Amino acid sequence: MQEHRTQGGPDSADPIIEARNVCVTYDLEHRDAMVLDDVSIDLRRGEILGVVGESGSGKSMLANAMMDAVEEPGITTGEVTYYPEDGGEPVDVLDLPTEELKEFRWEEVSMVFQGALSSFNPTMSIRGHFEETLAAHDYDVEAGMERARQLLGDLYLDPDRVLDSYAHELSGGMSQRALIALSLVLEPQVLLMDEPTAALDLLMQRSILSLLADIKAKYDLTILFITHDLPLVAGLADRLAILYAFELAEVGTATQIAHDSKHPYTRALLQAVPNLDAPTDSMRPIEGTAPNPAHVPDGCHYAPRCPLATRECHEETPPWVDVEDDHRSACFHSDEAEDAVPFDLSEVSDA
Amino acid sequence: MSYVLKRIAQSVLTVYVVISASFGLVRLLPGGPLDYLRAQAVQQGGSDLSMSEINARIAAQTNIAVNEPIYVQYADYMAAMLQGDFGVSTRYGDPVMSIIGPAIPWTVFLTATALFLAFTVGVSLGAFMAYKEGSSFDVASTGVGLVLNSTPGYVLALLFISYLGYRMELFPTGGRYASELTVGFNASFLGSVLYHGALPIASMALVGFGGWALSMRGNSIRVLGEDYLRVARLRGLSTRRIAMRYVARNAILPMYTGLMIAIGTVFGGAVIIENIFAYPGVGFYLIQGINARDYPLMMGGFIIITIAMVVGITVADLTYGVLDPRAKGGGSRESY
Amino acid sequence: MSRTDRDGDSGETPGSEADFEAVGDALGTPEQFTDEGRDPGPAPISGHARNGRVAADGGSSSVSEFQQMADVSMTDAERRRQWIDEKLLAPARIVWSDWRARTGVLVVVSYVLMATVGLAIVTEPSPNQGGYLVGAFRTLEYPLGTTASGVSLLSQTVYATPSMLTMIASGAVFTVCLGTAFGTIAGYKGGTVDRVLMIVTDIMMTIPGLPLTIVLASALQIDGNPVIIGILITINAWAGLARAIRSQVLTLRDAEYVEASRIMGMETSTIISGDIIPNLMPYITMNFVQQARAVIFGSVGLYFLGVLPYTSVNWGVMMNAAVNRAGATSSPAAFHWLLVPMVTIIILALGLTLLAQGADRIFNPRVRARHAETVASDGDDDATTGEI
Numbered sequence A: 001m002q003e004h005r006t007q008g009g010p011d012s013a014d015p016i017i018e019a020r021n022v023c024v025t026y027d028l029e030h031r032d033a034m035v036l037d038d039v040s041i042d043l044r045r046g047e048i049l050g051v052v053g054e055s056g057s058g059k060s061m062l063a064n065a066m067m068d069a070v071e072e073p074g075i076t077t078g079e080v081t082y083y084p085e086d087g088g089e090p091v092d093v094l095d096l097p098t099e100e101l102k103e104f105r106w107e108e109v110s111m112v113f114q115g116a117l118s119s120f121n122p123t124m125s126i127r128g129h130f131e132e133t134l135a136a137h138d139y140d141v142e143a144g145m146e147r148a149r150q151l152l153g154d155l156y157l158d159p160d161r162v163l164d165s166y167a168h169e170l171s172g173g174m175s176q177r178a179l180i181a182l183s184l185v186l187e188p189q190v191l192l193m194d195e196p197t198a199a200l201d202l203l204m205q206r207s208i209l210s211l212l213a214d215i216k217a218k219y220d221l222t223i224l225f226i227t228h229d230l231p232l233v234a235g236l237a238d239r240l241a242i243l244y245a246f247e248l249a250e251v252g253t254a255t256q257i258a259h260d261s262k263h264p265y266t267r268a269l270l271q272a273v274p275n276l277d278a279p280t281d282s283m284r285p286i287e288g289t290a291p292n293p294a295h296v297p298d299g300c301h302y303a304p305r306c307p308l309a310t311r312e313c314h315e316e317t318p319p320w321v322d323v324e325d326d327h328r329s330a331c332f333h334s335d336e337a338e339d340a341v342p343f344d345l346s347e348v349s350d351a
Numbered sequence B: 001m002s003y004v005l006k007r008i009a010q011s012v013l014t015v016y017v018v019i020s021a022s023f024g025l026v027r028l029l030p031g032g033p034l035d036y037l038r039a040q041a042v043q044q045g046g047s048d049l050s051m052s053e054i055n056a057r058i059a060a061q062t063n064i065a066v067n068e069p070i071y072v073q074y075a076d077y078m079a080a081m082l083q084g085d086f087g088v089s090t091r092y093g094d095p096v097m098s099i100i101g102p103a104i105p106w107t108v109f110l111t112a113t114a115l116f117l118a119f120t121v122g123v124s125l126g127a128f129m130a131y132k133e134g135s136s137f138d139v140a141s142t143g144v145g146l147v148l149n150s151t152p153g154y155v156l157a158l159l160f161i162s163y164l165g166y167r168m169e170l171f172p173t174g175g176r177y178a179s180e181l182t183v184g185f186n187a188s189f190l191g192s193v194l195y196h197g198a199l200p201i202a203s204m205a206l207v208g209f210g211g212w213a214l215s216m217r218g219n220s221i222r223v224l225g226e227d228y229l230r231v232a233r234l235r236g237l238s239t240r241r242i243a244m245r246y247v248a249r250n251a252i253l254p255m256y257t258g259l260m261i262a263i264g265t266v267f268g269g270a271v272i273i274e275n276i277f278a279y280p281g282v283g284f285y286l287i288q289g290i291n292a293r294d295y296p297l298m299m300g301g302f303i304i305i306t307i308a309m310v311v312g313i314t315v316a317d318l319t320y321g322v323l324d325p326r327a328k329g330g331g332s333r334e335s336y
Numbered sequence C: 001m002s003r004t005d006r007d008g009d010s011g012e013t014p015g016s017e018a019d020f021e022a023v024g025d026a027l028g029t030p031e032q033f034t035d036e037g038r039d040p041g042p043a044p045i046s047g048h049a050r051n052g053r054v055a056a057d058g059g060s061s062s063v064s065e066f067q068q069m070a071d072v073s074m075t076d077a078e079r080r081r082q083w084i085d086e087k088l089l090a091p092a093r094i095v096w097s098d099w100r101a102r103t104g105v106l107v108v109v110s111y112v113l114m115a116t117v118g119l120a121i122v123t124e125p126s127p128n129q130g131g132y133l134v135g136a137f138r139t140l141e142y143p144l145g146t147t148a149s150g151v152s153l154l155s156q157t158v159y160a161t162p163s164m165l166t167m168i169a170s171g172a173v174f175t176v177c178l179g180t181a182f183g184t185i186a187g188y189k190g191g192t193v194d195r196v197l198m199i200v201t202d203i204m205m206t207i208p209g210l211p212l213t214i215v216l217a218s219a220l221q222i223d224g225n226p227v228i229i230g231i232l233i234t235i236n237a238w239a240g241l242a243r244a245i246r247s248q249v250l251t252l253r254d255a256e257y258v259e260a261s262r263i264m265g266m267e268t269s270t271i272i273s274g275d276i277i278p279n280l281m282p283y284i285t286m287n288f289v290q291q292a293r294a295v296i297f298g299s300v301g302l303y304f305l306g307v308l309p310y311t312s313v314n315w316g317v318m319m320n321a322a323v324n325r326a327g328a329t330s331s332p333a334a335f336h337w338l339l340v341p342m343v344t345i346i347i348l349a350l351g352l353t354l355l356a357q358g359a360d361r362i363f364n365p366r367v368r369a370r371h372a373e374t375v376a377s378d379g380d381d382d383a384t385t386g387e388i
């Protein structure tokens, strides 16, 4: 691990969750497989941070690690610190005792999963999910249900109808919104969203995103939005973090990433998108495949596919380069990236 | 509500079809039951019986008045059946209902107890196996489950009756209760009932629970991997609630079709088991009827068993409709 | 009953709704990552319980969302080859790799040998072949002992096999054909056809099978032809299968390739036999095995009761004779007479159960993915061909 990665806050400002050198490993047939490799990033209070990566890049792991929810037999190491509002004691998330971790999850940091339908117990009404969550956290159920109604209403759902339904009776968009409401019922500060719109059609995706912006403002949320869909999140997020093969490649503001990316991988992603508004399906593939977690290449993980790769790239882990304020790129050749991987910005219209 | 009505209508239709089919079998087949009964009547009554006397006798036995037009025969037959009049046994000379009626509770007792035991034990065991997945307990139970699942109930019954019944004389080898006891709610009578029912029930339950355990194990393992279970844990629900409302419920409900089939299997199996243990239930009389070519008794037994099964399945079905919200939505229920 | 496991029906959809990426997309199974030159090694997740869906999604995880287009470009020949590999070879490999299925196959094969070669080796059963009620394993001549009339039990058992196997096969074939026909037509056609067929099916399902068989056998006065008896035993067993098949068809009906055939104006019958049935084949196979077991249980049970006609001695008739002629349940001297046919059917049933268990694994996409490696590595793929 390199020094410069561990020092200070790589993203400064007022963090609400600070992740430092977070690794997630699995012991596979006596071979460690690293599915999140030394990731350090801050989630700043009140922002929407978009985390973009291909499927299998470890982006969900990042979200899971932030609430210590990596499933057995995965092992999470590193540090995750949560800073409560109004300067309360910082919380060492990975070290929380079971009982406190239970409270921390959902009351402070909550999560929305992809595939809302499968996130609900098929044999329990939506109301049951709200009530049991409130009860499990010793909240006042009546007041909590009032808030649930409010939340559902804010998400343009008919509260009574939805509460009395079962997941299978709701459309994809409806159940996804109900799941968002469920994740907010205990008034958390942070919402981690793991591909929350992947299963929905384009129109529904867009409308949920705009709802999300409203909800965030109204309930004072910080959101981590995970997706494989760079164009989708570019318009929504304040900042973007690009993950490739279990490690961070580039972090910057949405504009910086979309217009001035200094990492060959990010640029390849952007190149693959003809238009930021175009559906993901029409994207061109990037040559090659992502590496297997059990056989991560030495040096820069992207090196085998990178047009700029040199020997150095294959042998050493690239250092973080601060290319601009708030914009860092993990690449030996970040200054050459722009010329080597061009993409036509004229069609790109981001937020 | 309409779901309940539909379900009940379906059951009534089934019973109606079965009774009509029994009429068809008895009445219409050439060289079939009716001819046989006629020959039997002639044989028993001697040659001095007139044709009309024979017909009257057949009419009493089967509720079919052969000299009427066929649709009248059918209407009379159905009407009699609906009133619980299944004709007169040619072997015993008593009304079929008076023979089979008292036997019904006994068969229901055997089958329901066996099914209940097999199901509850199997499901608990299966859940435990899933919880201990991969352990030697799991492997051993899976093995035992497989072997029991491959053993027909009557094989077990024969082993039981010869070892525990005849050789070790631990259990009775026939009857429903010790004949000297007074029937009623007293301890010695109920004890005797359980004592006599133990082996028949055990032979039906033991071959069944392996199958339940295996499917429960598989289902639980599947549910344990479901997203909603993970979300439930993150939401901080108690282990108990997760085990009951999430795992158990979602693992048991898909076994519903299996339960329907099991009801059929257990009723079918009871016919054989009752005969092995000389246990006077409906199945016992059904076979008596067959062996004596006593068509009224046989048809009555068959119809009664069918009605019992239809009731069982309807109850199971309606309960399922209450337990699984997806059932009423239509269609999706039969996926398993 | 193990059928119940099979609801991962979305498992094979390419790029299907993603799993919790959690363990899943990061781990997948190694061979799915087409990183050439490295040995694939066995699948890593041993506690598969933890994440069923991951496994169910297996195949898709190697193909990143950025590459999905590649799937479209397969030629017909490739598709066919892949189909054969996936639907026939891979299952065969799976069956053989699993000890349960392997044992099952061996048991069934040995019974078939018994019914064919066995007849040439073992002498025909006849009265007074040997002493009366010789116990099992006492003499080499009558290894399984003899009956009360001195018939060799081994001979009797072996000579009963052909008719038993015929009966089993006819019952299973009857059930599977009728069940598949009803199920596919109802599921594919939908509407009124579906409703009517399902009402018929539901009625059949609620009639107790064995009592129905007994009554029909008695009322119809049929003879003991094993083919007919086999059908009679399973007279309403097809109904359960039809229901299960129907729900499978319902999910298949909307699959893209079926849709395509429909748009191309193909006949319903062509679609059913060309697109739908092949996809149900593994499932049907498994049911065939289960039905076979049901026929054994039913037929032996009813022969034991003595309520079915027969032309030659079979295992159930042997049991009946043991109990009724020698009181085998109460007399230890005759017990082997009862035990021999019982063990014979248990072994066969166990073999069939194991076979069904093995066949069940074919439906487990996780197991399937592990064996589908030829599909992935055979191709000329430069990492763009994901297996389905």
Ligand code: SF4
Residues within 6 Å of the ligand: A263, A264, A265, A300, A301, A302, A303, A304, A306, A307, A308, A309, A310, A313, A314, A318, A330, A331, A332, A333, A334
């Ligand atoms: S460090 Fe080297 S291999 Fe990695 S992205 Fe930069 S140029 Fe490419």
